[in-house]
Amino acid sequence: MTPRLILFDVDGTLVDSQAHIVAAMSTAFAACEMPPPARAEILSIVGLSLPQAMARLAPQAGPDDLARLVEAYKDSFSSSRRAAGLEGAPPLFPGMMDLLDTLAAMPEAVLGVATGKSRRGLDHLFEAHALAPLFLTVQVADDHPSKPHPSMVRTAMAETGIDATATVMIGDTSFDMEMARSAGVAALGVGWGYHPGAALTQAGALSVADDAEALRLALETAGKAPA
Template structure:
């Protein structure tokens, strides 16, 4: 493959890693700490990818700003405690085939990798460290440095940081927030079917294709690059 630099941006939770157990546990602890009943599993997973203020606004619509802020703080504390506690368990695992795909893409000089995630930078850096991915991503866009998805700021910042044109970039994610963010920034969007929003919703939001496995995602990249670039 030759030609211009390509940029592949990945969402994290639900796309690269299966973090639903950790997210559900931390959310339950946060609501309990604030004296509230935990939201249903489906409700929690539906907001994965949003920044915490936006997520709490959806999960606790009757709460005032002060309570939502306390919920967000309690969630951060619970999530940090999970990974800091002795014997706290293994980190959220990468989905099958994603490590091999990341390694392959990172080895290609014409492909740059990045992240656009609703996680905070501290959480993302920890995840990259435990999975040995520190050198893979040349741009890391996080919720504490940008407006929440689906605002296009994360993608636009990644494009500016790498110097890649929008037509040479693709965003990979598992939620409609990822797809809408990509489309708003003028880049392609590929949905993955193993995350937190179903494939029909991803397609309706504007994903040009929805894949069911890492090998299928690899094929999608090759087809897009060969056809368009």
């Protein structure tokens, strides 16, 4: 049986972290005495690495101010994570835990993560939801250029020995779809995240699922190597 690699984005795809992200970003801008972006603006950059995200949210800021924003965001997010503990971790979207368990039980499926989160942030989520055993390859922002650069997908394929014809990337933003396209792999969008479905389709999504069951059905054909 030919193995296939199924890569998941995290924020907006597996977990509903928008409240945590918006709060940390607003706190970071306030700490740097800068007006906070609107909620929609903040959610539009989810998936990018922090330096790229801050550059989009504060285009007039200089390098020093952008660096201060990045550190202020990290401090705010870390503080709120410690205060909330594992019980306060962002929840998984409905049906996603069952879907992950179903896929992990398939002998041909190899699961991975490609996320703009830091390793520390991802480790916290993995511990809170007992996710670590499900994923064979884990790619985080600490080790790669920001999405939509294809480095995360290419590294995941190299680590697992699975080529592009048998790989699919699942995400909620156009950055995920563009990353998949640049790596030459299939892309599936989810409609419950931070970019509208039309933007995902325009960026290269084969389809956009409205719920976990629709995503499972889409996965029956996407990312399968030719017989």
